[in-house]
Amino acid sequence: MNSAVSFFYFLSFLTVLSAVMVVVSRNPIHSVLYLILTFFTLSGHYILLNAQFLAAVNIIVYAGAIMVLFLFVIMFLNMKQDNEESKTNLTKVAATIVGGTLFVILFGAYRKSVIPELDPQQFDSQIGMIENLGHLLFRDYLLPFELVSILLLVAMVGAVMLGKREIGERHF
Amino acid sequence: MDLTEFLIKTATIFVVFVLTLVIAMYSTWGERKVAGFIQDRMGPNRAGPGGLLQPLADAGKMFFKEDFIPALANKWLFIAGPSLAMLTALLASAVIPFGSTFRINGHEVALQGVESNIGILYVFGVVALGVYGIMVGGWASNNKFSLLGAIRAASQNISYEVAMGLSLIAILMMSSSLSLGEIVAQQHGGNWNIFYQPLGFIIFITCSFAECNRVPFDLPECETELVGGYHTEYGSMKLGFYLFAEYINMFISSAIISVLYFGGYNYPGMDWVYTQLTQAFGTETGHNAATLIGTAVFFGKALFFIFFYMWVRWTIPRFRYDQLMNLGWKKLIPLAIFNIIITGAAVLFLKPMITAWLN
Missing domain, CATH: 1.20.120.1200 (NADH-ubiquinone/plastoquinone oxidoreductase chain 6, subunit NuoJ)
Structure with a gap:
């Protein structure tokens, strides 16, 4: 090894x-x-x-x-003190079912998935470097990249709007 | 990498580590001397000539004090706080280029811990982590004032990181490289970034004051409101580590400022000095001597900015907290975005025009 x-x-x-x-x-x-x-x-x-x-x-x-x-x-x-009343038996059972389902789904997906073989001839070790990443993002995927930036801008403006004080609202 | 190269690299890293600690140690002495000078008094003058042994006396005092942990504090995190602060402070110096190259037996080794193609992002990441030491320590103390100081520090650091990152982007647009060694090499020949990015420099230095929790942004340890801030419950060497980490951060940020904006190890007339030295001592010794002069110039620039930090500390009063937040979010961030747009326009339109006019 x-x-x-x-x-x-x-x-x-x-x-x-x-x-x-x-x-x-x-x-x-x-x-x-x-x-x-x-x-x-x-x-x-x-x-x-x-x-x-x-x-x-x-x-x-x-x-x-x-x-x-x-x-x-x-x-x-x-x-500091974890409040015990939120951990009733119903919550525990529900959490177990959800966790078990997630595990089954993940296991099924893992069993079906095919791991592609590594081709040492075509493999480019520099693919993760920032220059290559930049070329990829700003040439081949320019439109999705810009759309994601707009999405982030919308989320940011929304957060500012939610946090903004209404007119006439008291400070504290 | 063969043995000679490895040895030079190890020696460089060791020397950088020791120098960082020594400079941080003597910054405490320098701070008192500068304070004394500005306030028209002597400053420390009892321990050694000119008080030069004062840092050693302080360190001895810190070590021999009782190492105290409050009864209701979270013990492990209480110890982890100052350790994290020291760790993140010392990590950043790995990628800073302290000089050009050393030539020994035909090997050419850069005076830099690691030459990485993400250099400035690495520094930025380490700076972003610096807040954990303060937050963990402040919370683990189990004290309202400590917690408030820690929360203030966290929100201040996050707010000013945004403007700092945006002011860096303008530099990156000009250099089109993230590597610090490359950024310095491009500023050769009086091509310092300060001439192209005066606004970016002002934003950057303001943000680095805020990131280091220095006056006028030292609200996390504002004693009139918060007793002692995040380190209220700390004593002995744990407090010492917090204070020491602040001085190390000052040195690192001064070094970064001189790398990004003031040409690092470049100085006017260095080509002339280089030819004189190589003619006098041969290519190997002359080259090494020229490198050492460049390194000395670099440390001179960094020390000047440390002095600038102290000068500001004893000149300007502290901001109020809402003023701090307004300055960060409503003034510095729009200014930084404006700077990016101007820089982009200049790189796209002005630079081709000027190069065409010059040729």
Whole structure:
């Protein structure tokens, strides 16, 4: 086993472990911190695939901005003691059914899926570099790219509208 | 990569690491001296000549104080806070080009930890992570004032990251590369980005003040409102690490400013110096000497910006929190977008015109 493969297995172990810890840990702050760790290990996978831009953007957007907001909200909610009344038997049964169904679907999809063979002749190791990504996005996929930016702009304007104070509304 | 190259790289990384720590250490001394000068007093002058041993005395004091963890604090996260702050502060220096290349036995090695094609994005990512040390520490203290300080720090950092990223985009449009080594190399020959991006520079330096939690944006530790801010409950070396991380961040951001806008290791007349040195000492020694001069120039620029941070700290009072948010969202972001549009128009239309006129 060469070093890249063993590193891949180590990284995968870490990813799965931290993802499980997100679900298992009782403290929501710990969950968020484990989720951040999961994003880091995912970025490690991107770097192993030589997709450095994706790795950096994953860190900046998810770990750097979105998870900060998650942490922010959870800190304000002050969820120190987990309230037991939300965990009735009905919720537990429903959660088990939903989780089991999801697992069955994923397993079925995994069983049907065909993993394409790697062709070493055609494989371009530089495909994930930022120059190639830019050429792809701004030449071949320009229209979808611009449409996505409009979608994001609409979402942003909507968020601002929701957060805006109505006329005559009190400040606090 | 063979052994010589590996050794030079290791030595570079080690020297950069030690230099970062030493500069951060002596920034605390420099800050007091600058404060003393601005307030017309002496500053530290007891420990050693001119108070030069003062940082060592401070470090000794920090180490020997009682390492105290509040009873109701979350113990592990309380320790993780300052550790994260130090970690993220030290990570960023990996991609900064401190000089051009060293030539030893025919090997040419760049004076840079890692030459990466996403250099500036890496720095930006590490800066984005810097807020976790403060947030985790502030929350783990189990203290309302600490929590408020941490929340302030988080919202301030997120807000100013947006404007910072937008001001960076203008630089990237001009250099069409994300690699810091490439950006510096393009500024060779007096082609410094500050001449093309004065507005972007002002936005960037304002945002880096906010990212480092320095005056006039030091609201996370605003003692008149929040006791001590996010590090209210901290003492001994854990507090020391928080304060130290702030000084390291100052050095890193000064280095980034000089790389992005002030040509890094480039200085006027460096080609003339280079030919003189290579003629006098031969291509190898002369080249290395020229590189060392460039590195010294780089550190000179970075130290000037550290001084600028201190100068501003003792000159300008602190903003109010709503003023801070208004400045970030309503002024800096539109200005940065305007700067991007101007830069795009200039790159598309003005640059071909000027090059056609010059030729």
